[in-house]
Amino acid sequence: MKSKNIWKNALKLIPGGNGLLSKRPLRFLPSGWPTYFKDAKGININSLDNKNYKDFSIMGIGTAILGYSNSYVDKKVKKAISKGINTTLNCYEEYLLAKELLKHDRFAQQVKFAKGGGEAMAMAIRIARSSTKKYKVVFSGYHGWHDWYISANLSNIKNLNNHLLKNLKPLGIPKSLKNSTIPVDFNNEKKLIQIFKKNKDAGILVVEGARNQYLSSNFVKTINQLKRKKKIIVIVDEITSGWRETLGGVYKKAGLLPDIVIYGKALGNGYPISAVIGKKKFMEKGNKTFISSTAWTERVGFVAALATIDFMKKNKVFINIKKKGKFILNSWISLAKKNNLEITTNNFYSMPSFYFNYKNIDNEVLHTMFTKLMLEEKYLATNYMFISFAHSDERINKYLKSCDKVFLKISKFLKKKILKNSKTKRRLTY
Numbered sequence: 001m002k003s004k005n006i007w008k009n010a011l012k013l014i015p016g017g018n019g020l021l022s023k024r025p026l027r028f029l030p031s032g033w034p035t036y037f038k039d040a041k042g043i044n045i046n047s048l049d050n051k052n053y054k055d056f057s058i059m060g061i062g063t064a065i066l067g068y069s070n071s072y073v074d075k076k077v078k079k080a081i082s083k084g085i086n087t088t089l090n091c092y093e094e095y096l097l098a099k100e101l102l103k104h105d106r107f108a109q110q111v112k113f114a115k116g117g118g119e120a121m122a123m124a125i126r127i128a129r130s131s132t133k134k135y136k137v138v139f140s141g142y143h144g145w146h147d148w149y150i151s152a153n154l155s156n157i158k159n160l161n162n163h164l165l166k167n168l169k170p171l172g173i174p175k176s177l178k179n180s181t182i183p184v185d186f187n188n189e190k191k192l193i194q195i196f197k198k199n200k201d202a203g204i205l206v207v208e209g210a211r212n213q214y215l216s217s218n219f220v221k222t223i224n225q226l227k228r229k230k231k232i233i234v235i236v237d238e239i240t241s242g243w244r245e246t247l248g249g250v251y252k253k254a255g256l257l258p259d260i261v262i263y264g265k266a267l268g269n270g271y272p273i274s275a276v277i278g279k280k281k282f283m284e285k286g287n288k289t290f291i292s293s294t295a296w297t298e299r300v301g302f303v304a305a306l307a308t309i310d311f312m313k314k315n316k317v318f319i320n321i322k323k324k325g326k327f328i329l330n331s332w333i334s335l336a337k338k339n340n341l342e343i344t345t346n347n348f349y350s351m352p353s354f355y356f357n358y359k360n361i362d363n364e365v366l367h368t369m370f371t372k373l374m375l376e377e378k379y380l381a382t383n384y385m386f387i388s389f390a391h392s393d394e395r396i397n398k399y400l401k402s403c404d405k406v407f408l409k410i411s412k413f414l415k416k417k418i419l420k421n422s423k424t425k426r427r428l429t430y
């Protein structure tokens, strides 16, 4: 059966077709995206329809920081699997990973583990709310599917629109959670001050370590001041940004002073593992309120994370990735200029992105066109990407040659005003 038909049937069996919005073909190329993979190594993906692609897109939504099926990590995982992964007794690696992580987050003394990012965030919010009477959470960015976060849209359906995902309906979220969270735009320190002035019952702040941009120095300064003056608990979500530009969170480079930090995604190079790391006075509450789950003590995630960190340290992966990301971003800018295309870019270098920027054209048509034409060049590509250690300089140069070719084609389409695939454009909203 072809991928296209499998997806059609999957939509009947699985609501939405799969468990993760970001891997749905509608977000890339509604008809034509390969959708299913057979096997993957490095940046190579063989689709179920037996086509080979180089992945210059989301690399398993940022999990495969070392590349797919990294031999160093996989070897250690396989060895662990052969010795048993979930027994009556605990695995030693949970302790080892806690020790390792605390070396990188010097402000913290304790760690709790989970598997997914969203559940780790829910854990962090519970811990923070257990530690303060000021239960309202001020947040910036995306933090998962749990009630505490989606409840932001109870008071205004557009509250989350500037925080990655648009149109999230607060269906099934208890109305009693209305106004328990308050959104603030990333790097908007003036708004942040206003919110905490107005809401005396707001005692927790959640920000991402970086998304499209780095944390600005004024935003960081304001957060550190609020923390000192109002004793707010500062949680930094590094689920997506973490490990890409330093060992641990990018908050360190920005000078932000957190109370709790969350990692996920890249931490296990694709094996599920997430961590909530924080000050003892808050983390201890995690054992007073009830937080516990069977799958969290399974061994593979810990082993994978230890191996991934080891590999990252030995190979200075974060330096490598940032350098390559910067190069790709700058190359997009010069290639767009060369081909008379108008783009804007975001400069979190390890996750670079560009946006076509035309006033009278639906830019999503152009982004879809880019994906379609790059697919013909045998690349999985969209207008944003997660850089991995497995993207070699040689392959990056080949990819950029294809970008050049595709930008030229888009430029010609624009001149002739032929935007053929407007009916089948991608849809990023929920």
Ligand SMILES: Cc1ncc(COP(=O)(O)O)c(C=O)c1O
Pocket: 116, 117, 118, 119, 121, 141, 142, 143, 144, 145, 208, 237, 238, 239, 240, 241, 264, 265
């Ligand atoms: C910053 C951030 N927080 C939380 C999450 C949720 O993590 P997960 O999808 O593993 O539940 C994500 C996922 O994209 C994220 O980017």
